[in-house]
Every structure is written in C-alpha cells, then in structure tokens.
Amino acid sequence: MVKLIIWDIDGVLWKGSITEGGETTLDPNIVAFIQQSEKFGIIHSICSINNLHSVRKHLSDIWDLFVFPSINLEPKGHRVKQIIENCQLRDVDVVFIDDNIINTNEATFYCPNLTTYNNPFTFINNVDLPIGKSRTNFYKILEQKHIVKSNKDNISFLKDSDIHIAIVERYDNISFQNRIEELVNRSNQLNYSKTIFDNTQYSKETKYKNGKLVIPSSANTYILRNDVSSYSVFAWDKYGYYGLIGFISIETKGDKHTDIGNIVNFVFSCRVINMHIENKCLEYLKQQYPVLLNVSDRIQNLDSDFITLHSYQEVKDYILEKESLVTGNSKAIILANCLSPAYTSYSKHIHNIETEIWYKDNLTFQTDRLYHGLINIDGYPNLIVFAAYLEFVFSNTNYWNIESNHTETYFNNVVNNFSKCINDTNRKALIILPSKSVEFDSDIRYQYLYDAWTNLSNPNIDIIYMPNETVLDDKHPVNFLNIQDIEGIRKYSRKTMHDITKQIDEWLDSNILS
Numbered sequence: 001m002v003k004l005i006i007w008d009i010d011g012v013l014w015k016g017s018i019t020e021g022g023e024t025t026l027d028p029n030i031v032a033f034i035q036q037s038e039k040f041g042i043i044h045s046i047c048s049i050n051n052l053h054s055v056r057k058h059l060s061d062i063w064d065l066f067v068f069p070s071i072n073l074e075p076k077g078h079r080v081k082q083i084i085e086n087c088q089l090r091d092v093d094v095v096f097i098d099d100n101i102i103n104t105n106e107a108t109f110y111c112p113n114l115t116t117y118n119n120p121f122t123f124i125n126n127v128d129l130p131i132g133k134s135r136t137n138f139y140k141i142l143e144q145k146h147i148v149k150s151n152k153d154n155i156s157f158l159k160d161s162d163i164h165i166a167i168v169e170r171y172d173n174i175s176f177q178n179r180i181e182e183l184v185n186r187s188n189q190l191n192y193s194k195t196i197f198d199n200t201q202y203s204k205e206t207k208y209k210n211g212k213l214v215i216p217s218s219a220n221t222y223i224l225r226n227d228v229s230s231y232s233v234f235a236w237d238k239y240g241y242y243g244l245i246g247f248i249s250i251e252t253k254g255d256k257h258t259d260i261g262n263i264v265n266f267v268f269s270c271r272v273i274n275m276h277i278e279n280k281c282l283e284y285l286k287q288q289y290p291v292l293l294n295v296s297d298r299i300q301n302l303d304s305d306f307i308t309l310h311s312y313q314e315v316k317d318y319i320l321e322k323e324s325l326v327t328g329n330s331k332a333i334i335l336a337n338c339l340s341p342a343y344t345s346y347s348k349h350i351h352n353i354e355t356e357i358w359y360k361d362n363l364t365f366q367t368d369r370l371y372h373g374l375i376n377i378d379g380y381p382n383l384i385v386f387a388a389y390l391e392f393v394f395s396n397t398n399y400w401n402i403e404s405n406h407t408e409t410y411f412n413n414v415v416n417n418f419s420k421c422i423n424d425t426n427r428k429a430l431i432i433l434p435s436k437s438v439e440f441d442s443d444i445r446y447q448y449l450y451d452a453w454t455n456l457s458n459p460n461i462d463i464i465y466m467p468n469e470t471v472l473d474d475k476h477p478v479n480f481l482n483i484q485d486i487e488g489i490r491k492y493s494r495k496t497m498h499d500i501t502k503q504i505d506e507w508l509d510s511n512i513l514s
Contacts, residue, residue: 001186002042002115002127003093006083007034009048009055009071011099012120018054031062033124038065041132043139045069045083047076047096067139068146077106084111086146087139088270090189097123132182138271141240148239158275159306161237165277166310166319167284168232171341173223175325175350176232179244181219183267190268190278192296197222215264224342227251229261233281234319235272241322245269248281250289261289266296280304320351330354331512333380334504335365336387336432339497343385346501349508354381367391368402370421371414382427383511385504386418388453389434389466394445408448415452422460430507431463432500464503467496 007013013030016022034044046069048055055071056063068086070079076098084094091111097120098104104116117123149157173180181197196212197219207214215222223230233246246268250261263285268278279302286292312319333354334340340355347353356364365386369375377384393399394406403410422429433453440446453463 001093001130002095003186004043004045004084004087004089004095005034005037006045006047006080006094006096007066007120008076008098008100008103009046009050009058012097013059018050018058024058026058026062027120030120030124034062034065037127037129038136039134040129041135042130043067043087043135045087046071047079047083047098049073049076065136067136067143075106076103077110080107080114081110084114086142088142088189088273093188095123130186132186135271137240138242141242142271145239154274155303161239161275162308163235163237163275163277163306164308164310164315165280166234166312166315167281168234168312168319170230171223171355172312173230173232174220174341174345175320176244176323177218177220177223177345180223180230180232180247183244183247183269184219184265187267187269189270190273192266192268192278192298193264193294195265195267220345222249224345226338228264231281231285233268233277234315235275235277236322242269242271243323245272246277246281248285250285250292259289260291261285261293263292263294263296266299275307276302276304277307280307280309284309325351330381332383332385332508334385334387336385337364337390339387339390342497343387343501343504346498347508348505349512352508352512366399367414367418368400371417372402374402377421377425377427380427383508384422384427384429385432385507386429387432389432392434392446392449394443400445406445406448408451411445411448411452412455415449415456419456419458419461423458428460428511429462430504431461433463433465435465435468437468462507464500464507466492466500 010017010020013026014024015027016024018024038044044066046055046066048069048071050071052069052071055069059066068083070083072079080096081091084091090113092113094111095115095117096104096107096111097117098107099118101118104118108114108116145157145161168176184191185196191212194212195215196209198209198214198216199218199221222228229250229252231246231248231250232244233248235242235245247265248263248267249265251264252261266278278299282295282299283304331352332349333356334343335356336343337356344350344353344355363369363375365375367388370377391399400406418429421427431453433450436450440450456463
C-alpha cells in the first residue's frame with residue numbers, strides 16, 4: 001500500500017532543469033495527480049539535487065502539499081532513507097520517482113523494499129488510490145516536532161510536548177467506525193495484533209490475509225458485538241491534533257467473565273510512534289481487566305506518566321469539532337436498550353442522535369419506570385424514538401417488575417402517562433411496535449399493551465411496526481453471544497433493522513427540517 005511518494009524535480013515534475021536550463025513548467029497531469037492523491041491520504045515529499053529557494057519558488061502553488069523536502073547537493077540514497085524515517089514509515093510503503101537510474105539504484109541500496117520508477121507516468125497510470133482523507137497536516141506537525149526534538153533527548157521532549165489522549169469506549173465508537181477500519185487495515189509497524197477487517201467472501205474462506213489475522217466482518221459489525229469491548233484512542237499535544245490514532249478491542253466470554261479480557265486488536269498509527277501512547281493505553285486496560293490475555297511482547301515497558309488521559313465525555317465536543325462532525329445538543333435520542341447504538345450506526349443522522357447507553361446507565365428507559373417516577377425525560381432531546389416492542393416481554397423479571405397487578409387499566413395508565421409527558425414537555429415521539437402475532441394468544445397482557453399504544457390519539461406521537469420474522473439467518477451482531485435473557489431484543493434480523501432505520505430516518509427528516 002502506497003503511503004508516501006518521494007519526487008525528484010528536474011526531468012520528473014518538468015522536462016528541463018532549473019540549473020541547466022530547459023522547460024521548467026510543471027506538468028499539469030502530475031500536479032493534478034499530486035493534488036488528488038493527497039486528498040485521498042497519500043503523503044508527498046521531495047528529494048532533489050537543487051537549490052531550495054529556486055525549487056520552492058517554482059513549486060509555490062503546491063509547496064504546502066510536500067513534507068520533509070530534502071533539497072541540497074548531497075547524494076540521494078541516504079536522504080531518501082531519512083525522509084522515510086522522519087515520516088515514521090516503512091520503505092515497503094514508499095515510492096521514489098527519479099528519472100536517473102543511478103539515483104533509484106542508490107536509494108534501493110539504502111532502502112531494499114523501496115519501489116522506484118524512472119518514468120512518473122508508469123506509476124501514475126497504474127496506481128490504485130486509497131479511500132481515505134488528507135494526512136498532510138498530521139505530517140506537518142511531525143516536521144515541526146522533528147525540528148524541536150533535534151535539540152532535546154526523547155523523554156525531555158515528550159514531557160515538554162504536553163501529550164493528551166482520550167479513550168472512546170464501546171458503542172461511542174460507532175461515530176468513528178470508518179476511520180477505525182481504515183486504521184486497522186492500513187497500519188503495519190504498530191499493528192501489534194497483526195489484524196485486518198475483511199467483510200468479503202474471501203474472509204470466510206481463509207484465516208490469514210497478507211500475513212494478518214482476518215476479522216471476517218466490517219468494523220461496524222464488530223463494534224456492535226456484545227462480546228467485544230472496543231476502545232479508540234485520540235491524541236493531541238502542544239504541536240497539534242493527531243486524530244484517531246489507536247484502536248483496541250477486548251473479547252470477553254460474557255457478563256460473568258468480564259474480568260478476563262483477550263486482546264484481539266491492538267493497533268496504532270505510525271504518526272505517534274515513540275510517543276509511549278501504547279503504554280498508557282495498556283496501563284489503562286490492566287486497570288479494567290485483572291486478567292489480560294494476548295499482550296504483545298513487542299510492547300516495551302516504557303514510562304507514560306507524562307501523558308494526560310481523558311474520558312471521552314470530558315473532551316467530546318473538542319474531538320467532534322476537530323473531526324468536523326456535528327457538535328452541540330443532539331436533536332434526537334433512540335431508546336432501544338442495547339440496540340440503540342445499532343440503529344444509530346445505520347442512520348444517516350448518526351451525528352444528530354444520542355443513544356441510550358445500556359451498559360453505563362443504572363436505569364434504562366422503560367415506560368413503567370416513567371409512570372412510577374423512577375425516571376423522567378427532562379434531559380432528552382426533543383425527538384424521541386422509542387422501541388416499545390422491547391417491552392413486549394412478560395417472561396423476564398427485568399421488565400414490568402414494579403407493579404404485579406397487570407390489568408388492562410394499568411397498561412393504559414402507563415402508556416397514557418408517556419403520552420402526557422411528551423405533550424407536557426413539547427416533544428415528539430416515534431414508537432416502534434411489534435406486529436400482531438400468534439404469540440399474543442399466549443398471554444392477554446400482550447393484547448393489553450398493544451391496544452394501549454394503538455388506541456392513543458396524540459398528534460405528537462407516530463407509530464411504525466416491526467415485521468413478523470421467522471428466518472434469522474442474518475442474526476444481528478449485537479447478539480453474538482447466545483444469551484437467552486430477553487427474547488424481544490433477539491428476534492429481528494439485520495435487514496429488518498436496516499429497514500426500520502430507514503423509516504426512522506424519514507421521520508427524523510420531516511421533524512428535524514420542521
């Protein structure tokens with residue numbers, strides 16, 4: 001995978017030579033390629049035997065797209081190696097383009113895994129650009145740090161850098177699922193777990209791909225699994241903001257064994273190499289899991305006390321602003337117990353939705369708790385999506401356990417109280433009900449609850465219905481463990497949840513715009 005392209009100038013970016021004459025007008029096709037590939041995440045540098053001032057003047061329109069330019073009269077081999085080291089990359093991920101075969105041969109002597117070209121268009125016409133976003137600003141920070149660091153020892157430099165990290169846990173990571181998958185699949189040097197996400201048919205047929213352990217799913221599906229605790233890591237210091245630079249996942253054996261954690265993903269960006277951030281994260285994990293398995297022996301025992309650790313909630317607005325995501329108050333909340341993050345992750349309004357985090361709150365939302373005054377909706381956004389079908393459960397003590405006399409009047413009172421709360425607080429609600437089924441015949445309370453909702457007459461409340469399903473071959477990943485606790489949560493396929501999310505989005509469209 002190409003991460004860095006190092007360009008010669010004379011005979012490559014233009015036909016002539018600055019010092020010896022000839023045409024020195026930038027080739028527009030090469031310029032267009034540099035600009036486009038930079039937007040997709042490829043880094044660009046320069047290694048030229050030339051005068052820095054003259055080159056910078058000729059490249060003024062695109063000079064800011066290059067990092068660690070090396071422009072002087074010294075041989076190129078060791079300079080190419082130095083550029084790669086400064087960028088904290090491996091030579092196997094770098095391309096060097098120089099019209100002089102002596103220079104390319106010298107570069108491969110110093111960097112044996114380097115890919116070289118003498119004709120730029122041989123490369124340009126055959127390369128597949130990655131799917132990503134610009135990383136140039138991150139490497140500009142490395143440039144600045146490199147200058148400062150050259151005058152200090154590493155520990156003194158790190159302590160002076162004022163390094164901060166924030167660890168985002170579990171379903172809060174759905175906002176960053178694309179970057180997480182990109183990080184895991186692109187990282188090599190600091191991919192301590194040697195893992196890769198692959199949701200293709202290929203992943204179902206092989207355990208390893210390019211020497212990495214295949215996780216046969218997308219990052220979205222993986223994060224939503226109920227036997228996985230996911231942690232993404234954001235970092236910044238006095239030199240700048242680095243973004244999402246780490247992803248860790250811990251697989252457990254269910255709620256009874258959460259003290260035993262098995263590390264599956266432990267991956268970091270090369271942008272933060274030698275900053276000791278991995279050590280700080282490992283220290284944090286050891287506090288969460290008394291028994292931590294599969295810790296890479298490549299992680300050295302290094303000091304990380306100088307790194308400031310934040311919870312995500314402390315710095316959430318800062319991170320969302322830096323990631324160019326929507327900040328401020330959420331416009332909607334989805335109340336669907338442990339399925340709330342799943343619905344949110346499928347929604348096009350993902351950054352406008354607050355989710356009910358079932359694993360953190362002492363009391364998740366239930367209508368009888370609202371009726372008996374144990375909870376309220378005062379802190380919720382104005383738009384509420386409530387998966388009422390999850391309450392159609394009478395065989396589990398987690399539901400309907402406050403009042404034992406479950407009469408028709410009681411269910412009417414509970415539902416009417418919810419309706420009144422919506423009106424009294426000037427909110428709107430979308431209710432997701434189950435479709436009628438033969439299961440209703442087994443307990444009259446199903447019908448009582450169903451009628452209480454369907455008989456409502458409230459212009460601020462809309463209702464949609466889950467379908468009846470019998471084939472669950474595509475069981476939702478949140479139910480990865482075979483936990484038979486609440487059957488209402490575990491009876492719908494992933495396709496159905498996507499379809500229902502589309503209806504939620506339509507309702508949000510009409511109400512957010514209004």
